[in-house]
Amino acid sequence: MTNPYIERLYNEWCEHERIIIAVDFDDTLVPHKGIVPDYSGRVIKLLKECQKAGCCLIINTAAGTSRYPEMVAICHEKGIDVDGINFNPIPLPYGNNGKVYANIYLDDRAGLLEALDILEEALDLYLKYKKLKNGHQPSLFM
DSSP, X not given: OOOHHHHXXXXXXXXXXXXXXXXXXXXXXXXXXXXXXXXXXXXXXXXHHHHHTTOEEEEXXXXXXXXXXXXXXXXXXXXXXXXXXXXXXXXXXXXXOSSOOOSEEEOTTSOHHHHHHHHHHHHHHHHHHHHOSSOOOOOOOO
16 A cells, blocks of 8 residues: 555655755754754755655745744754745735745644655656656656
């Protein structure tokens, strides 16, 4: 049985040749209060790989705007380019009505480990797809 979330993300990636990743900052990109396990190393490594594949990265945070410059600086130090904080980086056909649009959300409060697994698998499939010479999307889900 295939994972429909991996399949959906992979298909969107192939269709648009780019996805948008929304990532929380505190306790996801950087450890914050030590309340949850620190997966920031895994998150950062994966985001770097995704950005090499052309992904757009949005920080999706509840933190105040006064922290935005700090967040961008920390991401830059870690080798991550931020395309925006709490806003949609592209015009959406259905408008921009408050919710940040993304193809996948990485957040310590919303199944972070599962989302990382999904993104890692979709990235692997997408990179295999990109290597195909004929340019046809392979049928990886049967």
